[in-house]
Amino acid sequence: WLRFESAGNTTITGNTINEITISLNEGWNLISGISNPLNISDIQDPDEIIISGTIYGFTSGGYLNTDNIEPGKGYWVRANNSGFITLIDN
Template identity: 50%
Template sequence: PCFSVDESTLYSFGNEGYISVPIGVMEIGRGYWLRFEEAETCAFSGELINEATITLRDDWNLIGSISSSVDVNTIIDENNLIIPGTVFGFEGGYFPAETIEPGYGYWLRSTGDGEITLTSEVTNPEN
């Protein structure tokens, strides 16, 4: 657990901008920001997540990850919602992400409302 986390340090992003989220109410596939005064290591527990269907809204979205790495080129995006080149991670600054890593959140920009799927099963997007 993150012992210095309180109700004012966990945030998500929605239609109304950043929103404070109660500890323990995290949703699969949703991205979060944890705010700390100094570096801290956090441990999370739960079941392995091999697949997550994530609802996107038009414009920027903060998404979560699953229990294994996912190449951004294998994200199931049947409606071509993700604008190419707009998946970003954050590690002291923003960077273009090639892989969605477990335990991290990522920004991506969508052309509209819809769903994408992250899966540990490699699928051919042509099928």
């Protein structure tokens, strides 16, 4: 999250993130994605801790269930237990 005192433009540089392992706690978690869009079916969840149908993104109409994780956006994910998931650009 960035906050600026006034409107304007800025350039932010960094490295491409093609893979990330994310630690989730039981309950609701706020996550972000990798540098490319990712379908939620491609999330590696070996312990099946993500509760089906509980990945939500924010739109102008409020929070909606989503099928894709877009770069630079945040998503709420509900887990039935603590553990790890991995997002990989295939």
